[in-house]
Amino acid sequence: MTTKTLTIQKVDGKPGQVYYPLKLNTIPTPQPQPGELQIRILSAALNHRDFFLRQHLYPSPSFTTPLLADGTGLVVALGPNTSQSWLGKRVLLTPGRGWDASPSGPEERYAILGGTSGGVALAVLQFAVALGMNVWVSSGSKEKIEKARGMGAKGGVCYKDEGWEKELKGLLPKERGWFDCIVDGAGGNVVSKAVKLLKPGGVIVQYGMTVSPKMDWSMAAVLNNIELRGTTMGSRQEFRDMVAFVREKQITPVVSRVVKGGLENIEAIDGLFEDIRKGGGDGGE
CATH class of the missing domain: 3.40.50.720 (NAD(P)-binding Rossmann-like Domain)
Incomplete structure (x- = not known):
């Protein structure tokens, strides 16, 4: 089995002047290891981080690590020693790794x-x-x-x-x-x-x-x-607290524009980057 990934392609240019093109890749589908989940991505958000990576405004950009970090998905397979209760669940994806807990931020008026x-x-x-x-x-x-x-x-x-x-x-x-x-x-x-x-x-x-x-x-x-x-992202506990808060307050995320067709629709995805470049839209893409 294979899966699609979206990366940036290395070209010559100085940081802030270069604009790395998008590249669609086909790779073998990774198999979940012990304690891991295999997730089918249902939607993914475009962040300014991805836009900055294309301009080499982050240090040491990777040309093999897939773009896009946040999203939602469906658990379709389990690694060994993983609870069966995860199978078939819809999940939220966050890029934080190995960060279990930290002090709360300020509460101001x-x-x-x-x-x-x-x-x-x-x-x-x-x-x-x-x-x-x-x-x-x-x-x-x-x-x-x-x-x-x-x-x-x-x-x-x-x-x-x-x-x-x-x-x-x-x-x-x-x-x-x-x-x-x-x-x-x-x-x-x-x-x-x-x-x-x-x-x-x-x-x-x-x-x-x-x-x-x-x-x-x-x-x-x-x-x-x-x-x-x-501040950057937060711990897993803070993420759990945030999800509970969103559910309690019935907060709906603001989404500027959605493109469909999967990663193969690379031209439309590139258009989302253009939205960010021009400062258009509101919220996630």
Whole structure:
């Protein structure tokens, strides 16, 4: 038996300038080992990580490891010493491996969410609203700010506007003119903006750095006891808790566009990458 995988093909080019083409491969179907499951993929999500890999913006990109990380599937075969209860179950796929548990993240009341078009940002917005938090957003598109308001955000500002942080602070209640945390995936000058917006001891949660792989840290942030907390995915326990929370709150993920036809429809898949390149769409692809 064989299966299809989607990888990137190596071509010459410098990081940030190269754009590796997609390659469809046919390989022998791997057999599950002890304690493992064989899963038929039913749907897979395209992440900015995959887009960055095609531009060599991640170190040491693999040209043999399949693209796409998150998804859903059906358990179709079991390895030795694996519980029969798994067979036929629908499962969620997460790229975290060997990470069993870790401390919980911050629980805050007033939050700023940077960017409202990526899947992570929209999921954060949905989770925060479901927790009863007051969320304001920044975006490069006024249309996307309105969409975020429709999803429960209190309001937002366009980060392309000069002095947007002053405008954002002006949206807060007079008796409560500061934020508890900022959740951001861009980086750039977020620290210099944060010291004007966060309470003393406030938290910046950084899940990505799409503007630049480096950020400045200022003495003003030190004097305000600002905490910068990096985050990537999470432990398996956190993933279980998240799935239970989504089920409890009946949260539906935001999906911008779906293409069908499997991996053979490589032209349409390439079109999803173009959506990301142009900054179009909302949520997962």
